[in-house]
Amino acid sequence: AQTVTQSQPEMSVQEAETVTLSCTYDTSESNYYLFWYKQPPSRQMILVIRQEAYKQQNATENRFSVNFQKAAKSFSLKISDSQLGDTAMYFCAFMNKNTGNQFYFGTGTSLTVIP
């Protein structure tokens, strides 16, 4: 079974500053995907960034980047130049590439960007 752990229930950051959200996971699989999803008050889960486990290069999407440490099973999200619109719940998620149809989510981190 796969487990995803987010140890920071709440975090805050000043606007324009940088913040890092932590995520660790446990799996015996070697072929998988990792994701960060954002859930604003509108409730829709929005994909922030994704990483394929076989790719050593860390994924980057504009102000969002990850630090993927496969051996340590760590997948942290860095948000640079934080904006008020980044205020949301952030969920780390795992998906087995072989089955590909089920997310395993962490418990989430509530991020507040302070003006």
Next chain:
Amino acid sequence: KAGVTQTPRYLIKTRGQQVTLSCSPISGHRSVSWYQQTPGQGLQFLFEYFSETQRNKGNFPGRFSGRQFSNSRSEMNVSTLELGDSALYLCASSLSRDSYGYTFGSGTRLTVV
């Protein structure tokens, strides 16, 4: 391009009743998955349908069921509602099983009283 549409957005039911939730995927998407989100248990996988067939099911009692129609629209049904079934139910669609391009809807907030 329309997103994933879930109806209704809010629902209040009484214990013992049954409820049906609907999910219309993005046009062309054939896989539909359902998740339950609660403060206590977080996001949990319910089931996944592809081309009208259930391919995977989470660890939920038989009161939770679903189906998918030929146009890929999906419904989930919960019978004999319990207070603990109060949750946000999220639906996600994707092109195929091999695609990790999942798009979520905004969910149905179910309250059982």
